[in-house]
Amino acid sequence: ELGGERIDVVRFNDDIKEYIKAALSPAEISEIKLNKENKRAEVIVADDQLSLAIGKHGQNVRLASKLIGWELDIRTKAQAAAEAEEKKKAEEEKVKLETAKAEEEVKAAAKEATKEKRKTKEKKGKAKEKAASMDELPGVGEKTLALLKKSGFKSVEDLAEAKIEEITKIKGIGEAKAEKIKEAARKALK
Template identity: 50%
Template sequence: MESELLGILEQLERDKGINKEILIQAVESAVASAAKKIWTIGKEEEIKVVLNRKTGKLTAFAGEQEIRSSEFGRIAAQTAKQVVVQKIREAEKDVIFAEYQARIGQIISGSVYRFEKGSIIVDLGKTEAYIPRSEQSKREEFRQGDRVRAYILDVRRENKGPQVILSRGNPNFIRRLFELEVPEIYEGIVEVKAISRDVGERTKIAVYSKDDKVDCVGACVGMRGARVKNIVSEIQGEKIDIVRYSSDIKEYIQAALSPAEISQIQVNHQDKKANIIVADDQLSLAIGRHGQNVRLASELVGWELDIFSAAQWQEKLKEVEAEEGQSGQEEEKKVPEEKAAKDQREPSLVDLSGVGDKVLEALQEAGFDSLEKVAKADVEHLTQVKGLGKIKAAKLIKEAKKLLKE
């Protein structure tokens, strides 16, 4: 019986992936828990149970005294079984949580099990996962039993067990699909720089080749479009635009707005804004249906993009010129107004020519804090102010008298 217990624990480790040491500790805890309920011992005494790792023998101690196994009764065995089962369940949950936690960011396959409040419940074999409505594509429809691939978005630990959250709407789902279909991406020769996605409608993906001999766009498209067709098939017809990344922002923007033809691009690097001018017949193509093309292009390059037709751009230039002209007139008008305001106020020391901040401070410290006092002063007294000679002192006195007369 004792050796059988070790055999059962070893088999559980193989079948369930649960560490045997965790199971042994669960058994020891279970037996100790059962013993506390049926043995009459002092309340201060601690029950300790030890399982021999070689023989499988269970030995119980109450304090320092060994308790013989014959004292185990039906209640003890039943309680021990319940606790062991509970511990095994908890350990299984931990194993599942750790396994899927390590796989966050990967694609996983399962079968559609059922539908619940808009979510798709997916059977992964060891556990169930779900795809929330917000992570689904409106283009896609699944039936019970259908095989489905999805991106592991998150794993949460909850009372009822690990909750694995999947997504088919996340942009990284597209990234992983390209890694699976395009060996050059998986090997790191071609790099995915950015992805923008309108789920169920269109995706733009920017790619860059680290090897000049490898065409990044051609590698993603594949022979006769085979690679990209497989991905489009997986996402049930959602359109994919493969954009060639460029460090030149104008070239990058032009590629991102494809298939529209761009006439002119004006960029503001500081604010990351760009004005795009297109021919009148290219305007609707550049903007896209409900603004989809320009919105996805803006997300892809990380810049704010404004689209103008040639006629709209000319109109905008005229408005800017008119505003600048009006602004210039206002400035010209402001100059005489400021001069009039200056003329209306009482003259002060700051109106004296050649008087800077230091001389003004020195005059005030010496007691000459008004024009009247400077005008009444004589040259000898004024030259005592630091920084003033006889010629400058005489000049200030003369100018102060003149300002007071005006």
């Protein structure tokens, strides 16, 4: 005692956990969780030790906090367990929401991919329709069409990709006519 006041002597310790235990004695500490970045410590005590660790009007924890230079949060094991359970539930809920969101994104992407495939098929179908209608090429009569088909040209696409020399090999089609046919085929595909 000093001047009628009780004084506790707390030895300094480089190990912050031991220092906290000494500063809060005689309360028995069960566990200490440190957050070194924020200089905070969560101190877990048994239910019957809570009032001893906190002190009258929070005096013990305030003095220990000033002495150590860290903010101290005193909790019982039950409070810590309840808080941990709450955090766990919140984390599980967050994971569920993220999973649901990811599933929605996958569904949307799949739907978009399906839509794109459908569009591509439609375009190919239209191209085939155009390619199948060689008889509608301007400047190509029935006789020329029959000659082209007989020579192996099955579509407008075949004609557009063919070389002029291939078309002129057909009896009855000259270079000028071959160029007109090829140009008409190119325009039909556009």
